[in-house]
Amino acid sequence: MIRVVLPAHLRTLAHVGFEVKLEIEGPVTQRSLLNTLEAKYPMLQGTIRDHTTLERRPFLRFFACEQDLSHESPDAPLPEDVASGKEPFLVIGAIAGG
Amino acid sequence: MSKVRVLVGTHKGAFILTADGKRDKWDVSGPHFAGWEIYHMKGSPADPNRIYASQTSGWFGQIIQRSDDGGKTWQQPGTPPGEPAATASDMPKPASNKFVYDTAAKPLTTHQWYDGTQHPWEFKRVWHLEPSLEDPETVYAGIEDAAMFRTTDGGENWHELPGLRGHGTGPKWQPGAGGMCLHTIILDPKDPGRIYIAISAAGAFRTDDGGKTWKPINRGLHSQYIPDPNAEVGHCVHHIAMHPSRPGVLFMQKHWDVMRSDDAGDSWKEVSGNLPTDFGFVIDVHAHEPETIYVVPIKSDGEHFPPEGKLRVYRSRTGGNEWVPLTKGLPQSNCFVNVLRDSMAVDSLDKCGIYFGTTGGQVYASSDAGDSWNPIVRDLPAVLSVEVQTLT
Numbered sequence: 468m469i470r471v472v473l474p475a476h477l478r479t480l481a482h483v484g485f486e487v488k489l490e491i492e493g494p495v496t497q498r499s500l501l502n503t504l505e506a507k508y509p510m511l512q513g514t515i516r517d518h519t520t521l522e523r524r525p526f527l528r529f530f531a532c533e534q535d536l537s538h539e540s541p542d543a544p545l546p547e548d549v550a551s552g553k554e555p556f557l558v559i560g561a562i563a564g565g
Numbered sequence: 566m567s568k569v570r571v572l573v574g575t576h577k578g579a580f581i582l583t584a585d586g587k588r589d590k591w592d593v594s595g596p597h598f599a600g601w602e603i604y605h606m607k608g609s610p611a612d613p614n615r616i617y618a619s620q621t622s623g624w625f626g627q628i629i630q631r632s633d634d635g636g637k638t639w640q641q642p643g644t645p646p647g648e649p650a651a652t653a654s655d656m657p658k659p660a661s662n663k664f665v666y667d668t669a670a671k672p673l674t675t676h677q678w679y680d681g682t683q684h685p686w687e688f689k690r691v692w693h694l695e696p697s698l699e700d701p702e703t704v705y706a707g708i709e710d711a712a713m714f715r716t717t718d719g720g721e722n723w724h725e726l727p728g729l730r731g732h733g734t735g736p737k738w739q740p741g742a743g744g745m746c747l748h749t750i751i752l753d754p755k756d757p758g759r760i761y762i763a764i765s766a767a768g769a770f771r772t773d774d775g776g777k778t779w780k781p782i783n784r785g786l787h788s789q790y791i792p793d794p795n796a797e798v799g800h801c802v803h804h805i806a807m808h809p810s811r812p813g814v815l816f817m818q819k820h821w822d823v824m825r826s827d828d829a830g831d832s833w834k835e836v837s838g839n840l841p842t843d844f845g846f847v848i849d850v851h852a853h854e855p856e857t858i859y860v861v862p863i864k865s866d867g868e869h870f871p872p873e874g875k876l877r878v879y880r881s882r883t884g885g886n887e888w889v890p891l892t893k894g895l896p897q898s899n900c901f902v903n904v905l906r907d908s909m910a911v912d913s914l915d916k917c918g919i920y921f922g923t924t925g926g927q928v929y930a931s932s933d934a935g936d937s938w939n940p941i942v943r944d945l946p947a948v949l950s951v952e953v954q955t956l957t
Contacts, residue, residue: 475600480628509658509659512660512663513627518665524625527625
């Protein structure tokens with residue numbers, strides 16, 4: 468079970484609480500995690516990644532296990548603690564403006 | 566009995582104000598989509614309970630929302646509300662927020678940047694949603710960077726009308742201070758093929774074939790910052806208004822200058838007349854008097870607030886040139902708000918109601934065609950847009 472923490476505005480959009488739980492078959496990567504997240508919560512499509520390029524939106528960052536994973540390859544394996552559900556994968560809005 | 570519904574988009578959410586035909590007691594609903602910028606909301610003339618909203622964020626991008634019950638509940642078109650039950654790969658693939666420029670019909674990849682160099686077209690947000698006059702499923706969207714999109718399935722899918730960007734002058738378009746936005750869309754009620762649009766800073770354009778081909782309609786506009794006094798495009802048009810009974814007569818608030826066209830935009834003449842300043846953003850037309858028009862003068866392009874700190878709507882009953890300030894009920898000292906381009910609208914009751922919202926969060930209404938005003942709500946976030954529905 469993968470745990471994902473979304474920014475407040477995306478929680479509202481997806482009608483979910485603080486943490487989302489996902490089941491992912493196969494390798495746990497940014498790509499497989501976001502694919503599964505968007506499949507389960509289709510209203511999030513285009514809000515974390517660009518619809519067409521699937522690149523991370525510029526004002527969002529990805530963190531887990533006290534590491535900044537924003538610039539890692541989307542196909543790189545996520546930390547084992549994320550894959551095991553021990554630690555959540557955090558989608559964070561950059562602090563800019565208000 | 567008649568009812569009025571005012572749709573207010575703000576910097577931090579949407580608000581819906583309703584009143585009966587007397588327009589003296591207002592119910593305020595909201596914020597809807599709290600914390601998001603709501604650039605525009607507009608109801609379908611064919612089905613007033615169908616309302617579309619442009620919800621946008623610098624962080625999370627564009628969202629399109631739709632209500633089928635007059636704004637009580639909302640959904641993203643094509644997206645099931647609530648948490649889906651499964652993770653199956655056959656879940657919906659919503660595209661209601663997918664605005665992808667057409668690259669097939671007539672590719673056009675760059676426009677002019679602030680420094681005069683060419684810059685690629687980049688989607689940023691939807692500024693304006695204009696539902697079809699006949700079909701609740703069809704809506705036109707004006708976007709930044711400037712282009713025109715259309716949905717024919719209630720907002721589930723959007724496709725560009727590429728003839729606008731592709732007609733030839735695109736590389737000369739440039740962003741205004743607010744971005745290169747297509748902010749005004751006017752559908753001709755007597756000719757379904759005719760649509761007017763306006764872009765900052767490119768100018769006004771018209772199609773006579775439903776959006777396939779377009780032409781600039783800026784003859785007579787003069788802008789100090791353009792070296793060529795007869796430039797075909799590059800003009801910072803702030804807003805255009807039309808009375809539905811006379812679709813060939815247009816009124817324009819340009820960056821500077823209030824303008825009028827009597828030939829569907831083929832030529833324009835200035836009607837600023839005795840205005841204290843002819844800079845401004847909004848312009849609108851009385852619902853029953855096609856020669857009665859309203860503007861809110863703003864001091865200058867560098868000082869976006871009313872001259873002398875006095876918030877004044879100016880009304881002309883002669884289609885321009887002769888203007889009278891309307892001040893009763895409006896602050897006449899220390900008022901330094903702005904009124905943005907899509908933030909004025911009228912109802913069609915008798916007497917005509919006029920509404921406008923400010924960057925200070927007030928929405929002022931007049932139920933006597935502008936003679937007197939009241940704030941029907943006064944402490945909202947900065948108002949980005951105001952639309953009015955007259956319900957019977």
